[in-house]
Amino acid sequence: MTVPFYNFTELHNDEFKSAIKERFSKIIDDGAFVEGEYNASFEQKFAKLQAAKHCLLVANGTDALEICLEVLGVGPGDFVGVPGITFYATSEAVLNRGATPVFVDVIPESGLMCPQSLERVLSKHKLKAIMPVHIYGLPAPIRELEAVCKKHNVAIVEDAAQAQGTFLENGPVGSSNNMTTFSFYPTKNLSAFGDAGAILCQSDEQAERIKHIRNHGRGGLPIFGRNSRCDHLQAAVLDMKLEKIDGYNQARKKIASLYHEALKDFPVRVLPSRFIETSSWHLYPIGLASKEQRARVEAHLKAKNIGCTPFYERSQSEEPALKNYAQLGEDENARAFAGTIICLPIHPFVSQEDVATVAAALKEIL
Numbered sequence: 001m002t003v004p005f006y007n008f009t010e011l012h013n014d015e016f017k018s019a020i021k022e023r024f025s026k027i028i029d030d031g032a033f034v035e036g037e038y039n040a041s042f043e044q045k046f047a048k049l050q051a052a053k054h055c056l057l058v059a060n061g062t063d064a065l066e067i068c069l070e071v072l073g074v075g076p077g078d079f080v081g082v083p084g085i086t087f088y089a090t091s092e093a094v095l096n097r098g099a100t101p102v103f104v105d106v107i108p109e110s111g112l113m114c115p116q117s118l119e120r121v122l123s124k125h126k127l128k129a130i131m132p133v134h135i136y137g138l139p140a141p142i143r144e145l146e147a148v149c150k151k152h153n154v155a156i157v158e159d160a161a162q163a164q165g166t167f168l169e170n171g172p173v174g175s176s177n178n179m180t181t182f183s184f185y186p187t188k189n190l191s192a193f194g195d196a197g198a199i200l201c202q203s204d205e206q207a208e209r210i211k212h213i214r215n216h217g218r219g220g221l222p223i224f225g226r227n228s229r230c231d232h233l234q235a236a237v238l239d240m241k242l243e244k245i246d247g248y249n250q251a252r253k254k255i256a257s258l259y260h261e262a263l264k265d266f267p268v269r270v271l272p273s274r275f276i277e278t279s280s281w282h283l284y285p286i287g288l289a290s291k292e293q294r295a296r297v298e299a300h301l302k303a304k305n306i307g308c309t310p311f312y313e314r315s316q317s318e319e320p321a322l323k324n325y326a327q328l329g330e331d332e333n334a335r336a337f338a339g340t341i342i343c344l345p346i347h348p349f350v351s352q353e354d355v356a357t358v359a360a361a362l363k364e365i366l
């Protein structure tokens with residue numbers, strides 16, 4: 001039985017397709033292709049959903065990160081803390097600003113940025129900002145990181161590209177006083193028909209700067225900008241998908257708890273079950289004994305038509321493009337964590353039967 005890693009057919013079923021075609025048809029007739037009524041509608045609804053004062057749509061999740069760093073004044077000569085486990089775009093945003101990434105080690109059980117490691121890194125490097133990532137959808141320990149940052153006057157940008165649906169200690173992701181970024185790339189929990197991203201913040205002044213930057217500096221402030229607008233078709237898709245996102249995230253939680261139960265006696269590491277309710281379960285990673293075992297498991301699952309991906313094969317310090325920065329900061333846990341992970345299918349349409357199929361296939365190879 002096939003269990004695909006993603007399922008766009010169910011996500012974009014006939015009902016969804018006919019509704020979105022109607023919206024697209026109206027947008028074409030109106031000729032309103034960039035920053036239209038659905039941009040405004042989505043920004044308002046998404047800010048409310050995530051308990052933020054402002055939502056600003058931008059072109060993609062990497063731009064969202066870069067623009068936040070720009071708003072904080074991060075540029076050449078500045079150092080920015082990045083967790084050892086993340087998608088490359090987090091470090092890339094730092095490099096694109098001309099700044100230098102410094103790696104902060106991760107908590108071994110979760111892959112999230114470790115506050116104690118941050119303390120140690122700050123004793124050696126002056127960081128202008130850190131970018132904790134809510135990796136896999138797990139909430140990073142924002143309160144503890146904030147306590148460390150406050151002592152050293154370091155700003156925080158939360159990378160929530162994988163975390164639409166995640167809850168922090170005090171509310172949904174986006175409700176903190178930090179700028180928080182999202183990607184709506186087609187594989188994310190909330191997804192466009194192409195590229196889109198967003199920034200959430202509480203500060204009127206930051207929101208104003210972001211508005212200027214994303215649209216060529218237009219708007220009156222003497223600010224240098226760029227083009228990072230989100231087009232109206234993408235906003236129309238996102239706005240429509242908001243109606244169902246909560247149900248889809250609930251389904252992911254249910255599937256995560258089914259996997260936890262099915263794998264409880266298996267010789268694999270799963271994420272701590274205290275995260276069942278607070279993670280968006282963007283991905284469901286399991287940890288294996290070694291890289292070799294990980295490769296064997298991947299080959300076996302694929303032979304059985306079970307979708308799986310090794311997120312992440314390398315820590316950030318091991319990325320070839322980042323080798324000049326590998327010596328900066330700490331990465332011991334991140335190196336041990338990366339490479340032994342395989343992610344199992346956890347889109348909202350994975351059934352109880354699918355979970356049993358995946359568990360049975362794992363049992364054969366472990």
Ligand SMILES: *Cc1c(COP(=O)(O)O)cnc(C)c1O
Binds near residue numbers: 061087089159183184
């Ligand atoms: C997807 C992702 C991004 C980048 O988003 P894009 O929209 O592809 O630019 C950044 N950070 C993390 C953790 C991601 O998963």
